[in-house]
Amino acid sequence: MGPLDQDIELLGSLLVLDTVELAAHLPDPVEHFDVDEAFRSDREGDDREALDPALEWFAAGSPVLVLVGVGGGVCTVAQPVVTWMGHVPQLAMTQAESVSLDAEVATLAWIKREVARVTSARKALFRTCVDCGESNPPEWMMNDGICQGCAERNHGVVF
Numbered sequence: 001m002g003p004l005d006q007d008i009e010l011l012g013s014l015l016v017l018d019t020v021e022l023a024a025h026l027p028d029p030v031e032h033f034d035v036d037e038a039f040r041s042d043r044e045g046d047d048r049e050a051l052d053p054a055l056e057w058f059a060a061g062s063p064v065l066v067l068v069g070v071g072g073g074v075c076t077v078a079q080p081v082v083t084w085m086g087h088v089p090q091l092a093m094t095q096a097e098s099v100s101l102d103a104e105v106a107t108l109a110w111i112k113r114e115v116a117r118v119t120s121a122r123k124a125l126f127r128t129c130v131d132c133g134e135s136n137p138p139e140w141m142m143n144d145g146i147c148q149g150c151a152e153r154n155h156g157v158v159f
């Protein structure tokens with residue numbers, strides 16, 4: 001699947017934005033996902049909010065850098081927060097900004113600005129593993145120095 005797969009086509013149609021231009025401003029790949037009970041974090045706190053299951057949700061980037069939710073006449077762009085319930089990732093959001101689609105202000109310029117804001121905030125949380133040298137999001141780090149993969153491979157940690 002290329003960058004212009006059916007998921008970004010769906011996002012483009014929901015936002016009434018040109019898919020090619022939209023794709024140019026979102027980290028690849030863009031995936032549409034269902035917010036079901038198993039995937040939604042119920043651990044809300046000062047730093048995170050649950051995803052509204054009434055919206056259509058899209059995750060952009062691998063690892064995910066940006067969440068885009070559309071529905072009820074609103075577009076939301078947010079930073080993902082991933083925690084673990086056993087081995088199941090639980091997804092919530094933080095630093096969310098929303099605009100009304102009715103006011104036609106969810107323009108490409110707005111999307112571009114919000115995606116850049118969220119992406120840089122998310123990337124600032126990444127840490128480089130001292131063992132493998134890979135840059136990882138916080139949910140893949142055992143601590144500030146070692147990723148979970150290296151913790152299992154090199155340090156006998158079992159998750």
Ligand SMILES: [Zn+2]
Binds near residue numbers: 129131133151
């Ligand atoms: Zn590592």
